Amino acid sequence: MFVSVIRFFDRIVQRYLPDAFIFALILTILVFLLGLVVTPSSATEMVTHWGDGFWDLLAFTMQMSLIVITGYMLASAPAVTLLLRRLSLFAHTPVQAIVLVTIVALTACLINYGFGLVIGALFARHVARQVPSVDYRLLIASAYSGFLVWHGGLSASIPLTIATSDHFLVDSLGVIPIGETLFTSYNIFIVVVLFITLPILNALSLKATNQNQQIDPAFLHETGENQQAEAKAVTPAEKLENSQILSLIIGLSGIGYIIYYFSRNGLDLNINIVNFTFLFLAILFHRTPRRLLQSVTEAVKNAGGIIIQFPFYAGIMGMMVGSGLSDEIALWFVRISTEQTLPFLTFISAGIINFFVPSGGGQWAVQGPIMIPAALELGADPARIAMAVAWGDAWTNMIQPFWALPILAIAGLKVRDIMGFCVVLLFWSFIPISIGLLFL
Template identity: 70%
Template sequence: MKTLTTFFDRMVQRYLPDAFLFAIILTLVVFVLGISIMGSSPVEMVQYWGDGFWDLLAFAMQMSLIVVTGYILASTPAVRKILTKISTLANTPGQAIVLVTFIAGVACLINYGFGLVVGALLAIHVAKRVPSVDYRLLMASAYSGFLLWHGGLSGSIPLLIATPDHFLEDTIGIIPVTETLFSSFNIFIVIVLLVTLPLLNRFLMKSRDTISNTDASAWKTDDEDVDKEVPDKHSMTPAERLENSQIISLLIGIMGLGFIVYHFTTNGFELNINIVNFIFLFLGIIFHRTPRRFLNSVTNAVKNVGGIIIQFPFYAGIMGMMVASGLSQEMSMWFVSISNEVTLPLWTFISAGIVNFFVPSGGGQWAVQGPIMIPAALEIGADTAKTAMAVAWGDAWTNMIQPFWALPLLAIAGLKVRDIMGFCVMILIYSFFPIAIGLLFF
């Protein structure tokens, strides 16, 4: 274990480029594969790329706001006290790793966007309390909780096929979450990962020769910048009085809270990325108390989202080439050809993990693989609910080494993708086994 961890960490540190260059390399790889395997012309591949390039704009904005609103909320005195209180549960580096992994995993089971932000922010506060902890491993531990998201309450595939009028309803009908999220195989996978991932990450700490101690204080959560340039009340202009008015923030905050109450009253406990951003945003407005403090926090927050803004269109272009050229379908069909009714979920899981490199979106991946894997499952007599969840777990599995989803966490942490991916490779290798066991034997 020690040899493997050191090997992957050194290899990633030496050879893995910045996340933006990773997206460029994937673009070129898919471009060449589309020409050589699918017979598409270079002109066609460029057309597919350009046509898909802007398809993730709404999603890129959502993920940018996750980082911004999470930063805003975390920089408020109230939330900072909560995170500091939780961080007091860790007094040693080992306890820090276990605490962050477990809390991030539970948070991601509730909602993936919520979990990404909570895991990163808690890791920063824990690192400040336990400065001897390996900061890179701590952030990798926070990110490892994201492995659980597609088996949790915000899993896009199980929720989609449980919703009337989904695009495969004529083929499989409506599959309730009792057969997917609350099935025995999914509960087994979730519980095993939730219990063992903290132990694995703690073991990775022991397998390191040296500690890489990046300064967690690089991410500011104090009020110095937020409180700067507050003029004396007696010398304020009318505009400055509005900017420093607690009444203004309270009024718009109450309006936001009213909608949050309305949302949960009419929809039940439905957490999607938009309502998470909405909650973060309006709690941030209220807890900062004045518009000026809030806007100062926004100014600090937006510095962290550059990578998301510039990289997500390239992934949308990759998705466009994969789908339009038929490359994703060809990959999926090959795995179907070597499957039977018992092994189809396992091979579906592996194929989904590969496709996820190029189509790193749960909903997008289901649109690509669902129409292939579900008819195959019906034809050979495999469990359709388990096959659908195999796509979901494949999507979550290789997120551990796909920078797409790590970008919000890395932006908050102030790290590069190469800083955590060596550890994430070990998490990827380990997690294959409980997921595969759950899909084969339950």
């Protein structure tokens, strides 16, 4: 039955799910129509909300593009390539390959979501070389499955936001330390159960795969590792381009700042410091500016989907917030909630809203002002409500292509290639998350 379910969803997704860009366009039209039907907004107002919000994610688009590019640059450096290759040697069979990639991705995403997205995909490519008989689509889906736990880990945006003294809901919510969110028994339960079961579930999914779905070996070697042969530097310009001293000075300067940053801020792995770390390690490991630029040329090919699609999601978010559509969805769930059911129904509503506002911070800005007053009025735990929004955001990422774009870009796959497996992960993860929020 399990095999049949996976094959069913895989067939449906392969046949009917369009490219991720088309998915974004369809969501745009859907939100526009829902805004007209559910809210008092006119067509002109909906178009205005869309256009006004279209460029609101420019900074975030650049951050995510850079995490793909800098991560790719770092992974293509000889020293890092050797490390990933040696780690991949632990996998000798397809089952071991799936389990190893899942565990690495889960661990990396618990540390930092951006780090996890890139490392999971890059490591999966190395494992695919080591075990070429593994189904490559499932291997990349396993790498993406690690993203399920990010909002219960150290880079979780919502619990980290409400733990700061100047967050926008501090007047009604106060400051909630992470001991009351990330380190609660219910959150630890959810994370541990997913950490144990996802590798098993992904490994069992191998029975439903087609062994003909193997990656072209030629693609796996197009990682920038085989640098072009460098001609002997003759002119002063060429000597600068091949200068190891120049790279060493700049690289060590960057490492110096990284050490200072962590000594001052602790383990604050935000997306900017992750990008900064990737970039300056890449500068050091590539040893010369020319080798680094060769890797950049290869890396930027992977960022196209992010650059073109994220503005459309920003426009969708603009319509959701500007029209009040996101408020209407959240309020409907509040109206049918009690003190006991509010965390669970908040989780469900967050999962739905995540389709249209696929950003943890953005989603909290939308739902927080509605859910926290409701929690205080009903007598529910506000910290649990915040974590319910966080887990709802993480949950439906399995079938929302927004966050899969960096992994798919690195892997060279389409969203339909992995989404059939991810649907099964969505259904399974619903169980431990619901148990944790309702009963622990």
